[in-house]
Amino acid sequence: MLDETAKGVFTIAVTPFKPNGDVDWESVDRMVDFYIEAGATGLTILGMMGEAGKLTAEESVGIVKRVVARSSVPIVVGVSAPGFAAMKALSDAAMDIGAAGVMVAPPSSLKTDGQILTYYHNTAEVLGDAPFVLQDFPLVTNVVVPTSVILQVVEDCPTCVMLKHEDWPGLDKISALRAASDKGARRISILCGNGGLYLLEEMLRGADGAMTGFAYPEMMAQVVEAHGAGDTDRARDIFDAYMPMVRYEAQPGLGLAIRKYTLAQRGVIAHDTVRKPGGMLSAATKSEVNALAARQADKLKELGL
Template structure:
């Protein structure tokens, strides 16, 4: 079960589709195996980059059951929805299937600190004993959650055990939360997102790891291992080797298409399909990805690291 001490890499999983848009269950199995082989301590499914909003309720449950049945590591399920009834229903399905916890982002209707706090208190009451992750991603949700509100949620909602930190810029938020816990506030796990764009600095500010996706998921494991070993120079070298691809994948609007292309070229999933509506890469874009991948292999070889991609 997810708790306040959770650390490491929880890879945000894509949702694989066949070319005509149906769920690709064979690729789900292969993807789960690949993420774990590349260092995931856990998996997070049905997040914003998992195209959760494009799935029917029945498809969501099918994905949850398939991933959990295949996985040998804890699985967190994104259950965000406009209403509490839908959140409760999917959360119950997920926990019955063996999930370690669920993740909830605030709806874009929240405007004030009081509304945000009340919402997550309602979430805690709705979910009961189920541990949950507070997803703080204002660039996507439009909801700005201050450190003061996060600390109040943590204080009043014992089942909030993790912050998925995706504020941008947000490094000072990590420092403030850690200072508060050092001063006696309840400490929870902080795993960071944004495709790993700031992972190195986030770890140095006191984050516990990553909960994000990237077309080369082993990057998170390698950077975090180096930081935890105290080898900051090596962590910087590894991070630098991947940074051109991280930067390219971070493009708004087409980032998921880039990630799925990278995963498909490595054989992690069979097809780079996004369910419609979704971005389609041009030949120029795929050529840029190939050039970046070639340079990345050279940089990794210079560091004595194997390129885990098969593409």
Template sequence: MIDETTSGVFTIAATPFLPDGALDLASVDTMVDFYAENGATGLTILGMMGEAGKLSTAESEAMIARVVARTNLPVVFGVTAPGLAAIQHLSASAMDQGAAGVMVAPPSQLRTDDQIVSYFQNVAEALGETPWILQDFPLATHVQITPNVLRKIFDTCPTCKMLKHEDWPGLEKISALRQQEEDGARRISILCGNGGLFLLEELLRGADGAMTGFAYPEMMRDINALVHSEPERARDIADAYLALIRYETQPGLGLAVRKYILARRGAIAHGTVRKPGLTLSKRTIAEIETLIVRQEARLSAL
């Protein structure tokens, strides 16, 4: 189970589809193996970049069963849904099949601090003893949660074990949360997203690792391992991947880029994004290929 000390690299997994848009369960197996072989210490499935909103309940449950059956790594499942009943149902299904915890993002209609705190208190009540992660991704949810509001949630919801930190800019938020803990507040695990774009700085601010889906999980593995013992080498590695991370974090296009690279690397059979979704033009693919060649050259020179 996840807890307040959970650390490492939890890769946000893609959801593989066949060219016709059907769920590709065979590619789930190869993808899970790929992530484990390239540095993941845990997996997160059915996240926002996992196209969770495009899956039926039956497909979501099939993904849960397939991933848990394939790996011994701890697996977290995104269970964000419009209502608490759906969150509760999918969470129960995930935990019954061996999940390590679940992740919930706030609905976009929350406007005030009191509404945000009340919502997550209701989530905690609905989930019972299930350990859960608060996904703080205001660029997608449009819900701004301050460090003080986060602290109120953590203090009143002991089953919330982790913050999926994805604010941008958000480095000061990490520092504020860690300062709260130095002042006596309960510790919370912090794993960070945004494609790994700021991972090195986030780790130096006190984050415990990464929870994101960049198509090169070995980047997150290496930076996480070296940031404190060999910081200059960690910076060199971050620099080598930076151009491709930047390209992959384009709003709207990023998932198609990520799945193209995952297919190119053999993790999944097809780079299909389920409709509605963008497809890559020949010119975009050429740009990606150029960035990969330059990335490989930079890494070989280290």
């Protein structure tokens, strides 16, 4: 079961599709193997970048079954939904199948701190014993969750064991949460998203690792490992080699299409299909990704990676 000690890299998995939009189950298997071989200590499926909102309920459960059966690392399942009934149904199914925990983002209808707190009180009640991740991603959800509210959720809801930190800018939030833990607040795991853009700085502020889906997940594993060994310079050198691709993949509206194209080019998934509605890459964009990948490979050789 997921708990407050979770650390490392929980890679956010894409959902592979065939050109006709059907789930590509063979690519699901290959993708799970790839992420684990690249250093993932856990996987997160059915997240925002996993196109969860485009799946049927049956497909969602099917993906959980397939990934859990294939994986040797803990699986976190995104169960965010407009209503609690759908959230509970998927959470119960995922935990019964063998997931380690679930992740919940606040709906955009929440406007006040009190509403956010009440929502997560209700979430904890509905999910029962399932450990959950609070996803803090205001750039997408349009819900700003202050540090004080996160700390109150942590105090009130023992099953909240992790924060997926994606506030932007948000480094000071990590520092504030860790300072509160030093003064006696329950310490939970903090894994960070945003495609790894600020991974090293987040680790230096007290994060426990990454929960994001950059198409080169080995970068995150290597940076976390170097940081854990106390070799900050090595961590910076590794991150710098990948930074142009991290930046390019972070483009709003195209990030997922770029990520899937890269994974297809790497042979991880068979097709770069983004299920409709979704972005498609122009020939010029693909050429730019290829150029960045080639330059990145040269930089990695210089580092002996």
